[in-house]
Amino acid sequence: MLLKRSPAEWTLLRLCGELLKHTSAHGIPNVFRAAHWCRRLLWAVFVGFALCCALWQCTEMVLNYYRYPSHEKITLVSNTMLAFPAVTICNLNSVRYSSVRKSVTMTKSLQDLGLKQSHRRNKSSCWNTTCPDSPAESDSYPRALRKFASQFNQLSDEEKIAMGHQLEDMLIFCNFHGQMCDTSFFSGFVNYKFGNCYTFNSQKTTDIRGAPISGAALNTTRAGFVYGLHLELFIQQIEYVKDVTHSAGIRLLVHNHAASPFPEDEGVNIPPGTETDIGMMKVLIKRLKSPYGSHCTDGDGIKNFYHDVYGSRYTRESCKRTCAQLSIVENCGCSHWEFAAPPDLQYPKCNLSAVGVSECVELYGYKFAHGMLPCDCPLQCKEELYQLTVSGSQWPSSAFIEKFSSDLREMGGQLSTIADSPQLIRDNLVKVVVYYQQLNSEQIEEEPSVSEIDLISSMGGLVGLWVGFSVCTLVEFFELFVDMLVFFAQRCLWKAVPNTYANPCSERGRASFTGHKTTNM
Template sequence: MSWQQDNSLLSICSRTLRHTSAHGVPNIINSQDRWRSCCWTAFVLLVLGCMLWQCSQLTATYLHYPTQEKVTLVNSARLPFPAITFCNLNRARMSQLNLSKYHFLQNYLSVPSHDEHEAGMHSHENERNFAFALSQLSTQDQMELGHQLKDMLISCAFHDEVCNESYFTPFFNPKLGNCYTFNGPKLLSSSIHQTEVLNATKAGFSYGLTMELFIEQNEYISTLSTAAGLRVVLHGQGKMPFPEDEGVNVPPGQESDIGVVKVHVKRLHEPYNSRCSSGQDIRNYYTDVYGTDYSREACKKSCAQTKMIKNCGCRMWEFPAPPGIDVPLCNISEPSVNDCVEMYEYKLSHDQLKCHCPLQCEEEIFELTLSSSQWPSSKYMEV
């Protein structure tokens, strides 16, 4: 009975292979000689191998989770107006350094050399030494040294409506000193009772922000301030601005118009190969101190601070201090400490720090177009 069943099974398989639509297989069985049978066998195995290889490639591609960029142009009648941060290129006011309270800071300002190369080296050294001296002061004292908004802001208008100092949020930048943000996350205006983000309804400078600013160039420190003007950065409300790394310079004596195109980037989470992050489980001192959203640049600077604390035994004044950890400021007057700090500053600037800082999953990029003209005109000066 078993033999009959096996014989029946063999017969079924034989008939199936002889009449299958996979044409190469019947030719193997029906070939009149061994040579033809071997040729058809080799051909079928080759095709089968190609099929398996293609299936493996398709499977590997699927498991790689490929993505395709999708670009959508949006022309909306109502868009959130970006936050605008500006800082004076001069860190501290000379009149304040002349006060007895801050007179010791003048010891860190040396006379520049007439040789261009040597002057450049002196300028960089002066900036580091002066920044180190300022870091010994409290944040409040450092902000007192810098330019004040009430002295710089002459006029302000947004969408043809008058704005004032209450529209700006001050914050301290370790490299540029006092900075001021318009339409930032803490916007509060008593005149219009506005606590939400302002919106732009039309394109054109008449419907944006217009400011007339006085940079107080007479207060500039000659041995430190090589350029005069403002540093302007456009960013999202939740993003930490880094004017030392991004933005544009606006010179004095000119009317500068900045055209903006906003690019909103959305990246897919894992398992897609963008490997983006929203900041979960990533230590970010800027989020801890300022409450801003995660960004790759903030992550890298936080990572540099962590490595300095671990390997140099001190923290750098350029980056926020880790909350809850009492670590002294780096004293760059000590050669060993200065060498350690300079090494990590070099690695940070050349992207050589081994930090886990993926791209943010959502990012707003503002592409700027800057144009300028002489201001004021000769006729306006005669009035």
């Protein structure tokens, strides 16, 4: 039995029915316009199926958008001018032999190191035989080497700088982009492994001793060998410390001027007696911040000792080394000389001769090397890399060495002592050229795979494909929603106001009838 509907309900049904019969959404009007009930049923099933498919695919699109997928876009950028990178050079010998001899403690440590080295070489005869000594003795030379490095790094920075190779003695010739340069173009720092290191174009305003230098940024407007950085260096093999330095030459790194160089892990070795040409190409990497997959950072809120000490910007490597330093400080009670430590850290440098310190430092050094420390060090959002192409040739050549020898005699000092021997010249001198192969740079940029516009466009295409919805269709349903609000508002107002209206004709007729009856009475 059907319930009897009120006129208001019939009006609401009529309001909805008019929209559904004439909506621009394909399929829905056919449910109401079909003459036979079977056709109506088929249309209703099909429209329901299409709506479910559209809803399912739109849900998948939204979920994929909130997974924040990304892709890499590689672009070759042509430039008329490129900023020249910083170039760091370190002598492979960390401390001069003449300076070591002035220190009684380091001389004794060096003698012990020489004995251990000699003992280690004698042990090489035990390759196919059984050695009577314990396995612990095989580690005596590395321990003696670490002890020597520990004693060197216990010194103050001023003492270490004085004991290392001086740029004034090493730099024979410097030319950049066809213009002469000198030591005022170099800043410096002390590395625990290589001693004094010097950086060309670091854009810092002080040198390794704190004296003012030119910090202007250098650019290049031409690519090629002629327009690069030309250096001739005297490595002073006569000052090399035997049993400590096993190879001769310099360590060279090409890096961004705002990043901390780590020559112990990066760079290339340049041997003496050669002209080494290093062609480079700039690669700029840009990553997306969280919530995208790389979760990169600009270093905000992350402790970075290398920024505190050297003023360099955040890198993942500097973060890891800061984390390692903090782990050693917290667990060993000292700061390790391999990592940067700001002056306000207020912890002494680790003395590996102290009881328990060596084992503690070795433990956390092992954890650092194997990535076992709990460090939260995301990638940097902007990173500059330089792809290097290295080639070399004999230098100086046999045809040029006689003229070059006369130039060395005029320079005087230690250079004059090697000027008469072509072999000594090739053993002690290095030439290196660093230049851009081309002014094009490669840019690798991480981009969102799905943007807001892509999401809306794809959802609109799917809904239009399955059920024919468009923006106009949405406006139609919005119009229905507004009409329904108005309808219910009118009903509420109609019920809230009491029916006080009286028909004047009825009142007048009733009064006349009453008066007529009274008169007759």
